[in-house]
Amino acid sequence: MPIPPTLEPTMEKRWSHVFLFTIFFFPQFLVQSHASPEYTRQPPRPLIFSTNTRSDSAPQQVHISLAGKDHMRVSWISSDKHMPSTVDYGKISGRYEASATGHDTSYTYFFYSSNKIRHVTIGPLDPSTTYYYRCGGSSPEFSFRTPPSTLPIEFVVVGDLGQTEWTASTLAHVAAEDYDVFLLPGDLSYADTQQPLWDSFGRLVEPYASIRPWMVTEGNHEIETFPIVYPHGFRAYNARWLMPYQESGSNSNLYYSFDVAGTHIVMLGSYTDFDASSDQYKWLKADLAKVDRIKTPWILVLLHAPWYNTNSAHKGEGESMRKAMEEMLYKAQVDVVFAGHVHAYERFTRVYDNKADPCGPVYVTIGDGGNREGLALDFENPSPSISLYREPSFGHGRLRIYNNTHARWSWHRNNESDSFQADEVWFERLSSSNTCKGTVQGQIHSNSIDEL
Ligand SMILES: *[C@@H]1O[C@H](CO)[C@@H](O)[C@H](O)[C@H]1NC(C)=O
Ligand SMILES: *[C@@H]1O[C@H](CO)[C@@H](O)[C@H](O)[C@H]1NC(C)=O
Ligand SMILES: [Fe+2]
Numbered sequence: 001m002p003i004p005p006t007l008e009p010t011m012e013k014r015w016s017h018v019f020l021f022t023i024f025f026f027p028q029f030l031v032q033s034h035a036s037p038e039y040t041r042q043p044p045r046p047l048i049f050s051t052n053t054r055s056d057s058a059p060q061q062v063h064i065s066l067a068g069k070d071h072m073r074v075s076w077i078s079s080d081k082h083m084p085s086t087v088d089y090g091k092i093s094g095r096y097e098a099s100a101t102g103h104d105t106s107y108t109y110f111f112y113s114s115n116k117i118r119h120v121t122i123g124p125l126d127p128s129t130t131y132y133y134r135c136g137g138s139s140p141e142f143s144f145r146t147p148p149s150t151l152p153i154e155f156v157v158v159g160d161l162g163q164t165e166w167t168a169s170t171l172a173h174v175a176a177e178d179y180d181v182f183l184l185p186g187d188l189s190y191a192d193t194q195q196p197l198w199d200s201f202g203r204l205v206e207p208y209a210s211i212r213p214w215m216v217t218e219g220n221h222e223i224e225t226f227p228i229v230y231p232h233g234f235r236a237y238n239a240r241w242l243m244p245y246q247e248s249g250s251n252s253n254l255y256y257s258f259d260v261a262g263t264h265i266v267m268l269g270s271y272t273d274f275d276a277s278s279d280q281y282k283w284l285k286a287d288l289a290k291v292d293r294i295k296t297p298w299i300l301v302l303l304h305a306p307w308y309n310t311n312s313a314h315k316g317e318g319e320s321m322r323k324a325m326e327e328m329l330y331k332a333q334v335d336v337v338f339a340g341h342v343h344a345y346e347r348f349t350r351v352y353d354n355k356a357d358p359c360g361p362v363y364v365t366i367g368d369g370g371n372r373e374g375l376a377l378d379f380e381n382p383s384p385s386i387s388l389y390r391e392p393s394f395g396h397g398r399l400r401i402y403n404n405t406h407a408r409w410s411w412h413r414n415n416e417s418d419s420f421q422a423d424e425v426w427f428e429r430l431s432s433s434n435t436c437k438g439t440v441q442g443q444i445h446s447n448s449i450d451e452l
Contacts, residue, residue, distance in 0.1 A: 041393060044374035045165035050203035059135035061202025063209035064144055066258050068247035071123035072213065075242060076135045077202065079115045083136035087120040093132045093141065107239045112195035119242050142210045147180040153261040154179040157397040159340025160187040162371025163201045166394045166414065170370045171208050173412060173419035174396050181260060182212050185340040186219025186304030190371050191236065193224050198236045216241055217267035218254055219304040219340055248287065255280050257287050263401060264296040268303040274321050281324065288332040293431055297404045299334045306339035308351055308363040310387045313342050313376035330360055333430045340367035343376040344392035345411050347423060351386050359436035362427060366397045389423045405432050
C-alpha cells in the first residue's frame with residue numbers, strides 16, 4: 001500500500017531540501033550474514049537527490065528510446081510551457097539539418113503537477129552513427145549514437161536501479177565500457193509516490209540515458225496506485241517513460257517489443273493482466289508468431305518479477321505469470337529471460353517447467369542496480385541444481401551478441417571504484433541447436449537454421 005503523500009502544493013525546487021532530510025530511512029547497518037569469504041558485502045548507500053543545475057526553463061531529464069525501425073524518441077521536461085515540442089538534429093555538432101515535432105503530456109498526483117513532458121520521434125536515422133541534438137530549440141546540445149543495423153551488438157542490463165550512491169557507481173561502471181542499448185527490467189526511480197523523486201531520477205540518469213537508448217519495463221515501484229483516486233496507477237511512469245508500444249502493436253505502455261540488430265526484444269508487464277484472456281497474453285502470442293528468425297535470430301524477454309528465483313526475497317511472486325506464459329516462450333525458443341525485483345544476481349541453466357531443459361531459455365535475475373532497499377542476502381540452501389551462479393552484490397550485466405549463433409554474457413560486480421567481472425558464460429542461440437529443432441513452432445523458418 002503506497003503512503004499517502006503528505007505534500008503541499010509547491011514548486012519542486014523547494015522540495016529538494018525537505019526531501020534530503022525526510023527520505024533518509026535507509027537501514028544503514030545491515031548485518032551481512034551471507035558474505036562470501038572473498039568479498040565483503042556492502043550495505044545500502046544514501047539517496048542522491050539531483051537538483052536542476054541549468055536555467056529554470058532549459059530542457060532537463062533528457063532520455064532517448066528506440067521508436068520503430070530507424071527512429072529514436074527523445075523525451076524531456078521543462079518548466080517553460082511555451083517551449084515547442086521539437087528536436088533539431090544532425091550529424092555535425094551545432095548544425096541541425098533536420099527537425100521533428102512531437103507532442104507533450106503532463107500528469108498530476110495529489111498536489112503535485114508535473115511540468116510538460118515532451119516526446120519527439122526523430123528519423124529515419126543511419127545505424128552506428130552519432131547524432132547531435134537539442135530539445136525545444138534550446139541549449140544544451142546532446143548527442144547519441146544509434147545502434148548497429150546488424151550483429152554484433154552489446155546490451156547492458158540493469159534492474160532495480162534506484163537513485164543512491166550505489167546507482168551512481170553502477171552507472172559509472174556501465175559508462176566506462178562501450179555498449180549500444182541499455183535494458184532495464186523494472187524498478188526505476190523508487191519514487192514510491194513522492195513525485196519530485198521522479199524528477200530527481202530523470203536528472204541523475206540523463207548523462208547516460210541521453211546518449212544511448214534506454215528501454216525499460218515496469219516494476220512494482222512504478223505502480224503508485226492509490227485507492228479510489230488512482231486505481232490504475234503508472235501515472236508518472238507512463239507519462240515520463242513512454243516506450244514504443246504503439247510501434248509494436250500493443251495497447252499498453254506496460255508491454256511492448258522491438259527489433260534491434262538481429263535481436264527481437266520483448267518487454268513484458270508483471271503488474272498488468274497476463275492470463276490467457278488478457279490483452280497482454282494475446283498480444284504476446286501474436287508478437288512471437290511474427291518473429292522472423294532470419295532477420296532477428298535472437299529473442300530476449302525482460303520482465304520484473306522472476307519466474308525462477310532461489311532467494312527468499314519475493315519467492316513465488318512470479319509464479320502465476322510463469323504458469324500463464326512459460327509455454328509460449330518455450331515454444332518460441334526464447335534465448336534468455338531477464339528479471340529484476342530480487343536485489344541480487346542469479347543465473348540459471350536452461351529451464352522449462354522447473355526442470356533443466358536444453359531447449360528452454362536461460363533465466364537471469366539482475367535486480368542489483370543499486371536501489372535504497374539494499375541487497376537480498378538470503379539464498380535457499382543447498383542451491384537447487386538449476387541455479388548455476390548466485391550472489392547478492394550490486395552490479396550490472398552485459399550481453400554481447402556476436403553473430404547468429406554466439407553471445408557472451410557477463411556480470412560485473414560493483415567493487416568500490418572499479419567493477420569486477422565475477423561471472424561469464426557463452427550462450428549458443430537456441431533455434432540453431434540441432435537438439436531443439438523438433439520443438440519449434442511453425443514460425444521458425446527451417447532455412448534460418450540451414451543457412452548458418
Ligand atoms: C560467432 O562468434 C563466435 C565468437 O566470436 C565465434 O567463435 C564463431 O566462430 C562465430 N561464428 C560464425 C559463424 O561466424
Ligand atoms: C576488488 O578490487 C580490488 C582492487 O582493484 C581487487 O584487487 C580485488 O580483486 C577486487 N575484488 C573483488 C572480489 O572484486
Ligand atoms: Fe521490484
